[in-house]
Amino acid sequence: MLEEYMKKMRERCYINKLDPHVIPTFDSLSDEELSGIQNEYKDTLDIIRLFMNTFLEKCKGIPILVSVTDRKGNIIEYLGDPSMEDTVVNQVGLKKGVQFTEVQAGVNSPLAALELGIPVQVIGEEHFYHFLHQTACYSAPLFHKNQVVGTISMMTFVEVANPLIMASLETVVDSIQRELDLLEKNRYLDQMNHMVLEQSNTGYIVVEKSREIIRINPKARDILGLKQKDEPFTINELKLLSNVLDQYGKGEVIQDYKIIFQNKHETRTCLVDFFPFQEGTLIQLHDITEYMKTESYIQNAEKLAIVGQMAAGVAHEIKNPLTTLKGFVQLFKEGGTSNAFPEIMLKEIERIDQITNEFLVLSRPTVQKKDWHDVRDLISEIEVLLTSFAIIKNVDIQYDFHDVMPVYCDGNQMKQVFINLVKNSVESVGQNGKLIISVRSRGNDQLLISFSDDGNGFPDQILQRMGQPFLTTKKDGNGLGLMICKRVVEEIHNGEICIRNNSLGGAAVDVLLPYDG
Numbered sequence: 001m002l003e004e005y006m007k008k009m010r011e012r013c014y015i016n017k018l019d020p021h022v023i024p025t026f027d028s029l030s031d032e033e034l035s036g037i038q039n040e041y042k043d044t045l046d047i048i049r050l051f052m053n054t055f056l057e058k059c060k061g062i063p064i065l066v067s068v069t070d071r072k073g074n075i076i077e078y079l080g081d082p083s084m085e086d087t088v089v090n091q092v093g094l095k096k097g098v099q100f101t102e103v104q105a106g107v108n109s110p111l112a113a114l115e116l117g118i119p120v121q122v123i124g125e126e127h128f129y130h131f132l133h134q135t136a137c138y139s140a141p142l143f144h145k146n147q148v149v150g151t152i153s154m155m156t157f158v159e160v161a162n163p164l165i166m167a168s169l170e171t172v173v174d175s176i177q178r179e180l181d182l183l184e185k186n187r188y189l190d191q192m193n194h195m196v197l198e199q200s201n202t203g204y205i206v207v208e209k210s211r212e213i214i215r216i217n218p219k220a221r222d223i224l225g226l227k228q229k230d231e232p233f234t235i236n237e238l239k240l241l242s243n244v245l246d247q248y249g250k251g252e253v254i255q256d257y258k259i260i261f262q263n264k265h266e267t268r269t270c271l272v273d274f275f276p277f278q279e280g281t282l283i284q285l286h287d288i289t290e291y292m293k294t295e296s297y298i299q300n301a302e303k304l305a306i307v308g309q310m311a312a313g314v315a316h317e318i319k320n321p322l323t324t325l326k327g328f329v330q331l332f333k334e335g336g337t338s339n340a341f342p343e344i345m346l347k348e349i350e351r352i353d354q355i356t357n358e359f360l361v362l363s364r365p366t367v368q369k370k371d372w373h374d375v376r377d378l379i380s381e382i383e384v385l386l387t388s389f390a391i392i393k394n395v396d397i398q399y400d401f402h403d404v405m406p407v408y409c410d411g412n413q414m415k416q417v418f419i420n421l422v423k424n425s426v427e428s429v430g431q432n433g434k435l436i437i438s439v440r441s442r443g444n445d446q447l448l449i450s451f452s453d454d455g456n457g458f459p460d461q462i463l464q465r466m467g468q469p470f471l472t473t474k475k476d477g478n479g480l481g482l483m484i485c486k487r488v489v490e491e492i493h494n495g496e497i498c499i500r501n502n503s504l505g506g507a508a509v510d511v512l513l514p515y516d517g
Contacts, residue, residue: 005115010106027101029097041068043183070149073114075098108127109121110137118141120138135156136161203287205241207283213233240261259272269288370410376439393429400436409513421509437451446512446513456505457505493514
């Protein structure tokens, strides 16, 4: 194929009436056109220069000139031996910007390599023009996406021509090709990463070892209330993140670390992760503001549902002391003067006050307020509310309290957990059923609060999935109450909720809280 192609190329030289004894005049690109093509091939030329300069450095003493053409045969770069450059470039005029065509150059290796897509050599008298008979030319095509986009050629004097020059050229071009393919893949991955970062709903911040922020995506800027075109700055200007970075630098694991950011316009709640990244740190910001709002809405809705179900029992509890007070007021009106009346009336008023105060616990905002509490006291404080549940079905609530240590918890949230669990137990047992609430230590590091009833227990297929939203055994239930209990115990208090069936019937829910807070 190559031999036939070169034969026809030589025939066309005579058809085009080229004179082998005359040095041709070559057409050239304008400086602007050449600059445009060099910019298009910039990355390719940078890699070619890197590899070819290394190759030429190892070939010192051998007169080799390297030329690079684009896909149309325009010469866009020269490298190599000054003596070759003076002979070929300056005297003949084959300089940068020359449009290397068959009509002007005759038989030549660069155009053959471009058209055939294979390495080509033209040595000595194989050239059409006599002035090239003292040279040996070797050309290899350069591919991109399976298309020839240019050539790399080596020219030397015929006296030093050697088949190894072509082998060396092919090896170097193969290395250049692999580097260009790798560059293309890296460029693609970089563009993909850039697009993902720009469009991501997660905030990303890259911090160098010097604490300078070198990358921050739009979501992170939005969360932090920063302008999209701010100048580079350091992590020290973001006080909350700077403090956490200090902890991370001391070896602490920062995963799902909750931070509340307050900017000029709004408050954002985020879970923050820190990861090592090259010589610095990658920070991830997961915005859970809307999730927190939704969760708060669900929790408040669950409270309202509980309040509605408690209404009958609370009304019954308040009605008794009100009846007593009404009777004493009537006796006073009729002239009764017993000294015991005021004391009894005060006790009944205190009872009403206690009922209403605990009832209002459910309507308070769910802002965390942790302190050291004796769980037995928390249960005792809501005992009257728990009794209000039991009254409806005449359920007997029994208490089994052992000596325990205080735990660090949010008292109001734990009360809501206990109210939810008691409500569930009372609803699951029959008329005149029984519920045992026990408080005791489990080992030296955990407190166990257990709610055990004599109801029907849970079906096995339901038991394994308890705590999932909208999973319930109640006709009108929504499964959110137990889900909220699990979140309060497990996520906020680092505890655990275990749901099981008793061996003798009924169900039990164990709440485990760590003593160390």
